[in-house]
Amino acid sequence: MRLTSLGLLCAGIAAAANTPGKVTYHKDVLPILQKNCQTCHRPGEAAPMSFLTYKDTRPWAKAIKTAVLSKKMPPWFADPAHGKFQNERRLSEAELQTVARWVDSGAPEGDAKQAPPPLAFQEGWNIQPDVVFEMPNAYEVPASGTVEYTYIVIPTGFTKDTWITAAEVRPGDRSVVHHVIASVRPPGSPYLRNVKPGVPFVPVTHERDANGAAIRRNVQAPSADLQRASQAADGAAVVATEFLVGYAPGLQEQRYDLAVPGAGKMIPAGSDIILQMHYTTSGKAASDKTKIGLTLAKEQPKYRYLTLSAAATRLEIPANEGNYESNASVTFKEDAKLVWLMPHMHVRGKDFLYKAVYPTGETQTLLDVPKYDFNWQLGYDTSAPIPMPKGTRIDCKAHHDNSRNNPYNPNPNVTVKWGDQTWEEMMIGWFAVVVDANVNPRNVINRASRGGE
Numbered sequence: 001m002r003l004t005s006l007g008l009l010c011a012g013i014a015a016a017a018n019t020p021g022k023v024t025y026h027k028d029v030l031p032i033l034q035k036n037c038q039t040c041h042r043p044g045e046a047a048p049m050s051f052l053t054y055k056d057t058r059p060w061a062k063a064i065k066t067a068v069l070s071k072k073m074p075p076w077f078a079d080p081a082h083g084k085f086q087n088e089r090r091l092s093e094a095e096l097q098t099v100a101r102w103v104d105s106g107a108p109e110g111d112a113k114q115a116p117p118p119l120a121f122q123e124g125w126n127i128q129p130d131v132v133f134e135m136p137n138a139y140e141v142p143a144s145g146t147v148e149y150t151y152i153v154i155p156t157g158f159t160k161d162t163w164i165t166a167a168e169v170r171p172g173d174r175s176v177v178h179h180v181i182a183s184v185r186p187p188g189s190p191y192l193r194n195v196k197p198g199v200p201f202v203p204v205t206h207e208r209d210a211n212g213a214a215i216r217r218n219v220q221a222p223s224a225d226l227q228r229a230s231q232a233a234d235g236a237a238v239v240a241t242e243f244l245v246g247y248a249p250g251l252q253e254q255r256y257d258l259a260v261p262g263a264g265k266m267i268p269a270g271s272d273i274i275l276q277m278h279y280t281t282s283g284k285a286a287s288d289k290t291k292i293g294l295t296l297a298k299e300q301p302k303y304r305y306l307t308l309s310a311a312a313t314r315l316e317i318p319a320n321e322g323n324y325e326s327n328a329s330v331t332f333k334e335d336a337k338l339v340w341l342m343p344h345m346h347v348r349g350k351d352f353l354y355k356a357v358y359p360t361g362e363t364q365t366l367l368d369v370p371k372y373d374f375n376w377q378l379g380y381d382t383s384a385p386i387p388m389p390k391g392t393r394i395d396c397k398a399h400h401d402n403s404r405n406n407p408y409n410p411n412p413n414v415t416v417k418w419g420d421q422t423w424e425e426m427m428i429g430w431f432a433v434v435v436d437a438n439v440n441p442r443n444v445i446n447r448a449s450r451g452g453e
């Protein structure tokens with residue numbers, strides 16, 4: 001008889017596991033939303049609706065189930081087989097089931113006492129800025145047409161080398177700001193040197209065909225500036241400019257001491273901040289005044305956070321080519337620790353892979369993005385710094401799809417080369433390393449790239 005009662009007991013436990021209690025918003029769903037969704041789904045951020053409260057979330061319950069089950073949300077493109085990332089947003093199988101069960105049972109609210117404490121978000125800024133720079137004049141974005149990439153030089157006025165631990169871009173009007181790239185231009189850099197501070201400058205305009213594809217470049221900047229511009233784009237001229245922080249869907253503030261406490265980014269005395277603004281017209285005229293905020297280091301950092309890149313700038317993607325391969329590599333000349341990765345391509349971008357080849361000959365896939373999506377510029381913060389001993393090589397391999405099978409392809413019948421605009425292409429493997437604070441940033445890497453195979 002003992003056996004039977006044991007059997008009954010087991011059956012009882014199994015039944016309890018299979019018929020769990022009611023799944024509610026406060027107890028079960030809110031923790032998932034906090035961890036994976038609220039960075040974007042709250043007022044003032046990238047997503048169009050807020051998931052901070054039950055009242056705001058409830059109307060979206062069905063859409064939430066669809067979006068998470070189809071893996072459309074949260075946006076995350078790293079193949080989980082490779083690399084571990086601190087900012088990973090991905091629901092486990094159990095969490096997916098929780099969301100599905102909650103929605104299927106009518107999306108009940110439950111008891112607010114069971115809710116986790118709300119996350120502490122700041123109004124507006126996500127960082128605590130000590131210094132804020134704003135575009136001196138508003139940029140007037142027309143209702144329609146194409147606005148060429150516009151550069152705005154903002155002097156920092158820093159009289160001494162300034163170390164920062166975080167930076168963030170806050171667009172003035174998100175409806176027209178597609179992306180912003182903020183770079184640091186140290187004094188003496190020839191990059192865009194003749195551009196007046198505060199005055200919007202367009203280095204290149206284009207003539208376009210009926211599809212909007214660029215057919216001719218009209219260069220407005222002196223050639224030395226442009227040469228520097230393209231070098232800066234492929235990162236060769238770390239010293240001409242250094243990537244500071246960007247804004248784009250999915251890309252948020254940067255915290256330079258996230259992976260390695262005591263690390264910071266250095267802005268040399270007398271530097272300017274250069275904003276590359278990509279405005280898109282929305283059908284309604286708009287006015288934008290973007291800001292950038294910096295958090296100053298409280299003490300002298302021991303380590304320097306350097307943003308570098310490997311890039312294939314000589315791309316030449318043939319018309320109708322569905323799987324164009326390009327490669328770019330860098331080799332470390334100093335010991336460094338890898339902390340961040342951000343692949344960048346445009347609408348023909350298909351996949352992107354970073355691999356480390358160590359001096360021992362061992363290799364490691366650092367990040368594999370099998371399905372690149374231009375709509376999301378995601379940066380991947382490594383969960384722990386990855387040592388890149390001197391002599392280690394990072395190989396980036398990417399593919400572009402210039403065929404008609406690519407639904408985002410504006411024109412499969414043209415050869416596509418490197419360029420700023422989305423109908424031109426890029427292949428940049430951005431990454432950041434932390435090095436000893438005294439290392440000369442010029443001496444950290446060597447580069448090599450191939451446009452295609």
Ligand code: HEC
Nearest residue numbers: 036037040046047048060063064067068073074075089250
């Ligand atoms: C990196 C920012 C970001 C994160 C994180 C994020 N979202 Fe979104 N979400 C957006 C943006 C932007 C949109 C609107 C554009 C779009 O639909 O692509 C959106 C749209 C949606 C929509 C509407 C989808 C549709 O088909 O119209 C749902 C539902 C949604 N998100 C749910 C979620 C849930 C649930 C999570 C977390 C599990 C999440 N999102 C995480 C940025 C984000």
